Amino acid sequence: MDQAPTLVIGGAEDKVNQLEILQTFWKRAGGYHARIGIIPSASGEPAVIGSLYQRLFENMGSRWVQVLDVREREQSEDPRWHERLQDFTGIFLTGGDQLRLATLLADSALLEALHYYRERGRLTLAGTSAGAAAMGYHMIAGGGNGESPHPALVNMANGLGFLPDVIVDQHFHNRNRVARLFSAVVMHPECLGVGVDEDTCALFEPSGELLVVGRGTVMILDAGEASSFCEPYPHSRTPVSIHNLRVHLLRRGDRFDYQRRKVLPPVYQHCPV
Amino acid sequence: MDQAPTLVIGGAEDKVNQLEILQTFWKRAGGYHARIGIIPSASGEPAVIGSLYQRLFENMGSRWVQVLDVREREQSEDPRWHERLQDFTGIFLTGGDQLRLATLLADSALLEALHYYRERGRLTLAGTSAGAAAMGYHMIAGGGNGESPHPALVNMANGLGFLPDVIVDQHFHNRNRVARLFSAVVMHPECLGVGVDEDTCALFEPSGELLVVGRGTVMILDAGEASSFCEPYPHSRTPVSIHNLRVHLLRRGDRFDYQRRKVLPPVYQHCPV
Numbered sequence: 001m002d003q004a005p006t007l008v009i010g011g012a013e014d015k016v017n018q019l020e021i022l023q024t025f026w027k028r029a030g031g032y033h034a035r036i037g038i039i040p041s042a043s044g045e046p047a048v049i050g051s052l053y054q055r056l057f058e059n060m061g062s063r064w065v066q067v068l069d070v071r072e073r074e075q076s077e078d079p080r081w082h083e084r085l086q087d088f089t090g091i092f093l094t095g096g097d098q099l100r101l102a103t104l105l106a107d108s109a110l111l112e113a114l115h116y117y118r119e120r121g122r123l124t125l126a127g128t129s130a131g132a133a134a135m136g137y138h139m140i141a142g143g144g145n146g147e148s149p150h151p152a153l154v155n156m157a158n159g160l161g162f163l164p165d166v167i168v169d170q171h172f173h174n175r176n177r178v179a180r181l182f183s184a185v186v187m188h189p190e191c192l193g194v195g196v197d198e199d200t201c202a203l204f205e206p207s208g209e210l211l212v213v214g215r216g217t218v219m220i221l222d223a224g225e226a227s228s229f230c231e232p233y234p235h236s237r238t239p240v241s242i243h244n245l246r247v248h249l250l251r252r253g254d255r256f257d258y259q260r261r262k263v264l265p266p267v268y269q270h271c272p273v
Numbered sequence: 274m275d276q277a278p279t280l281v282i283g284g285a286e287d288k289v290n291q292l293e294i295l296q297t298f299w300k301r302a303g304g305y306h307a308r309i310g311i312i313p314s315a316s317g318e319p320a321v322i323g324s325l326y327q328r329l330f331e332n333m334g335s336r337w338v339q340v341l342d343v344r345e346r347e348q349s350e351d352p353r354w355h356e357r358l359q360d361f362t363g364i365f366l367t368g369g370d371q372l373r374l375a376t377l378l379a380d381s382a383l384l385e386a387l388h389y390y391r392e393r394g395r396l397t398l399a400g401t402s403a404g405a406a407a408m409g410y411h412m413i414a415g416g417g418n419g420e421s422p423h424p425a426l427v428n429m430a431n432g433l434g435f436l437p438d439v440i441v442d443q444h445f446h447n448r449n450r451v452a453r454l455f456s457a458v459v460m461h462p463e464c465l466g467v468g469v470d471e472d473t474c475a476l477f478e479p480s481g482e483l484l485v486v487g488r489g490t491v492m493i494l495d496a497g498e499a500s501s502f503c504e505p506y507p508h509s510r511t512p513v514s515i516h517n518l519r520v521h522l523l524r525r526g527d528r529f530d531y532q533r534r535k536v537l538p539p540v541y542q543h544c545p546v
Contacts, residue, residue, distance in 0.1 A: 146447050148470045148489035149522060174419050176449035182522055197421045216421035217512045221520075229524070239490045239524040243536040247494075247520045249422060249455060251502070251512040263516040 010196030029090025042096030093131025193221030302363025315369030366404025466494030
């Protein structure tokens with residue numbers, strides 16, 4: 001089996017037709033042999049959303065799908081998570097509120113166990129919408145739109161740290177979030193900005209390769225050679241500026257080396273549909 | 274006097290407080306000696322919008338402001354425009370519908386006269402919103418938003434050709450137009466994409482320098498070193514992709530050499546407020 005990847009999904013992934021992205025997660029987590037856990041903690045209706053995804057993965061042929069319905073800190077801090085997670089091959093973080101998700105999971109035994117098994121290549125991790133936003137160390141917790149990029153347009157918080165050098169935004173072109181990702185990248189130019197559209201997935205392979213799956217685009221903002229200006233106050237409404245930013249707009253089949261920060265030749269044969 | 278510049282304004286410029294952008298136009302058109310013509314042809318209410326701008330420039334101290342209320346092709350085709358425009362120092366194109374503006378002015382004696390005097394440095398030209406959109410040879414006539422960049426997201430038409438190598442978009446971050454400007458630039462990668470926010474102006478000097486004035490940002494998309502993919506059908510909904518696009522997000526005082534496509538050191542002393 002390939003090493004386990006991390007799937008960063010821009011929200012609103014297809015759950016009715018070909019389920020391209022959810023199928024990709026399911027296959028990479030082991031397909032018929034997958035043992036999948038769903039963490040619906042970002043959602044205000046965890047029971048509803050948890051059982052929705054449970055049914056979807058069961059319909060693909062999985063017999064081993066559990067909802068890990070963590071609603072309180074004392075649940076995530078239970079030291080038995082390490083043992084409990086050892087047989088899982090895939091974990092899916094649902095949408096909702098990324099700040100709620102990060103607050104419930106930060107510094108917990110559950111998060112530690114997820115990191116432990118993921119780093120050893122035993123756990124395929126996926127997050128959609130809020131679950132995607134929380135993948136980085138710096139997390140976009142919220143923000144505005146319809147304005148020029150400036151620090152107050154984006155609220156930053158700490159994420160779950162699975163992809164520490166990446167700042168994710170989701171529902172990207174759909175909800176006019178380019179300006180807030182630009183603001184976030186100017187505030188943290190060492191990070192790679194990754195904006196993922198709805199029904200689109202940036203699949204991070206442990207090898208350092210990012211592959212785009214799904215219907216829309218993934219925008220990469222690389223400030224490695226850029227010079228930028230930003231007022232040092234998080235509430236400033238003075239526009240940021242950034243010069244010589246390298247931007248890649250990637251579509252299905254496009255590949256990007258996120259460690260060397262270079263576009264790779266596309267592999268369209270990877271892509272169903 | 275400096276050579277006459279061209280002001281590309283992102284719409285909704287301040288008309289109440291410091292009038293930074295309109296003052297800049299007025300000063301560069303000659304200040305108290307300015308002779309200003311307002312072309313409200315983009316607008317569905319040309320009389321209202323024409324007299325609004327007339328009052329604004331008169332309040333600055335101009336005694337010589339005329340509304341050139343062109344509503345029919347036969348007016349713009351009048352051969353006397355060449356003579357009639359010879360004493361003007363500034364022309365202001367209002368907002369409205371850029372397709373209406375371009376249809377009324379394309380291949381007309383009025384447009385020819387505007388090009389003639391502007392090329393000789395005698396006419397400071399400004400366009401806001403629709404008036405800004407029509408500055409290039411390739412014009413964004415309309416489009417959608419809230420989707421991934423694809424050819425059908427943007428309707429291209431011919432503009433007035435004052436800045437032939439530039440594709441302008443306006444109300445840029447305000448109306449979620451990043452995806453459509455990306456689509457346009459992928460379809461015409463030889464052009465520089467220029468996205469101007471509301472109450473913001475990209476001031477093009479004839480020397481080849483672009484200066485940012487106003488409250489928001491100007492985004493420059495330079496595909497000079499990029500490789501891109503685009504379905505060759507204007508109605509395609511397949512996402513475009515583009516790799517190694519160089520992007521500059523510029524704010525007040527930032528300067529850009531639009532001929533050599535390089536950011537220049539900022540000159541903040543140029544900027545009031």
